[in-house]
Amino acid sequence: MGKTRLEAFSDGVIAIIITIMVLELKVPHGENPAALLPLLPVFLSYVLSFVYIGIYWNNHHHMLHATHKVTGAILWANLHLLFWLSLVPFVTGWMGENHFAAAPTALYGFVLLMAALAYWTMQRIIIASQGPESLLKKAVGGDRKGKTSLLLYLVAIPAAFWSQALSGGIYVLVALIWLVPDKRIERAMRAAE
């Protein structure tokens, strides 16, 4: 079974997720620049989530690049990842509209954590299906970035009830860690050639 439709479907879902988030940015009624001010937290959380979804698309792209055979388990691991990503617009809206209050900020981190776990699971399933010579395994290696992110989310979620600025800072930090695309896969593929 080819991976073309898996890529096309994932591209479609991710494209819609990244775009419908902007619908939470409700057009204000006044014509004054001041009417935009209450939208600032919603806008900031939109920017953060846009970057996160962009990172997932980017890495998803790289991960499938190192995958040749698509099994039924991979299809469902992919749908599981898309499920958690599909909740990002909801938690983005809740966090933005409540000006980064404690519970919404924690839930935002929880959805990011679940998406990261879903990504990690999908990665394990692809590696297992590729056998001992797995190209993806070589590329991912010890997966330092992945483990660090999980740890940081686990700190940021409870921290939201104590300092939302700290949680927010951690979310920005994780995004920065991943902003560089996964060069490990490109390197491993070049080495394989």
Add this chain to the structure above:
Amino acid sequence: MGKTRLEAFSDGVIAIIITIMVLELKVPHGENPAALLPLLPVFLSYVLSFVYIGIYWNNHHHMLHATHKVTGAILWANLHLLFWLSLVPFVTGWMGENHFAAAPTALYGFVLLMAALAYWTMQRIIIASQGPESLLKKAVGGDRKGKTSLLLYLVAIPAAFWSQALSGGIYVLVALIWLVPDKRIERAMRAAE
């Protein structure tokens, strides 16, 4: 006529259906975790429908994999299937917002039943167009899964007026039956090679 655009269009429509369902999960106004509680039934019905749409995408993928020639009749059978799937976000929202009340739960089953019939019709049309040596026919065989699902929907719809838990349980059961992708097609294709 090729099947590339048929796949691309179906992928697009299914990707949008699966993603706009999350728009029914309206961002609550309070910042309390308690503000999420009323959303629980909507969330649960979202999860169920996400799995159903995922199953349809998965099986649609397999069915077209075993199809080579796309006729006008197949194009319309496909649009007919997409029509019933496009109603899933509506019935999901109605069922969720009314906490699995009788009529919405029955209508949810009715839309699932019509989608299943549309899928079955498309399958028959593809098999008919492939002639006696149909690869899809061999793969589908007696279509035990398909027939069982139709029967279960026919039980679940009237049951909703007596016990919504029973109907809900049946919907979950049908999803579980299909969660395993259609190995029959993969097996038949391997045998054909």
Add this chain to the structure above:
Amino acid sequence: MGKTRLEAFSDGVIAIIITIMVLELKVPHGENPAALLPLLPVFLSYVLSFVYIGIYWNNHHHMLHATHKVTGAILWANLHLLFWLSLVPFVTGWMGENHFAAAPTALYGFVLLMAALAYWTMQRIIIASQGPESLLKKAVGGDRKGKTSLLLYLVAIPAAFWSQALSGGIYVLVALIWLVPDKRIERAMRAAE
């Protein structure tokens, strides 16, 4: 310049148009089956528009099948067609919510007329770019279906102010005329081979 991206972009836009129309079918608040009754006109206009968009996708598919070179003029003719199709959800919602009142029913026909003219213009531009041996020209021939539709729309629009049932009947009639995919193109292509 290839036509792959033109097809992919058009498929995306048409897939979104056909799917967001269902958002006009607002989830009713009551749990009674009677709560669905006021939605009936919206539902009926949704079905009609779904069929129309399906017909356009289908014929667009066939028209591009008979096109090899994509020029700048074709790109803009395509965007022009997508523009009028993008207004279909709006007029569908207006007509449905006002129970097929005179002005909304006439406007619905006007948008269909403009979409038909845009389709016809795109067809002319493709034929002109293909020269005297145009495959599409042979396929389209005298374009009886196209001319009949334009005429019927021109009758249905003013008729809406006199009898909306007549206008609605004409819209259904035009849809039935086109429901059969454009066999002329398939035939001409087979003859060309």
Add this chain to the structure above:
Amino acid sequence: MGKTRLEAFSDGVIAIIITIMVLELKVPHGENPAALLPLLPVFLSYVLSFVYIGIYWNNHHHMLHATHKVTGAILWANLHLLFWLSLVPFVTGWMGENHFAAAPTALYGFVLLMAALAYWTMQRIIIASQGPESLLKKAVGGDRKGKTSLLLYLVAIPAAFWSQALSGGIYVLVALIWLVPDKRIERAMRAAE
């Protein structure tokens, strides 16, 4: 790394942006033709933005046509461009609903300016990755159109606080300048062959 998924993802996002704008055209409650009148400014701003997004899709199409290798930097430059384009529905709605008032008209120009800068940045990054023999560099040349647009936006933004008609006129003018697809790239590619 191939450019197929980059194109598919961009097509998806741009298709959604161009289509969800129409959701700002809220279905009016009355059935009178007069009920449409207040929608006129929203409709006009929708037409303008539709043309702008169409131009971006068109030129994006041409730019990637002259690109062979996709690097991580190009992926992020593309996401940056999509980010600014994703704000177009929001500013279109704000400008339309406030009947082209000063601040919304200026903000509309600001988002167009940022999108133009993002496009220009992406162009620079592709040219840099292609080396001294860059096909895109030859095609773009002195980039007169791009520089003129940036200058015109810089005039139109402050002008909005003095005469919105002037700003609007400049936005229409820039659209007209670009409406002709980028023949330079087609010419340079033909010369290269």
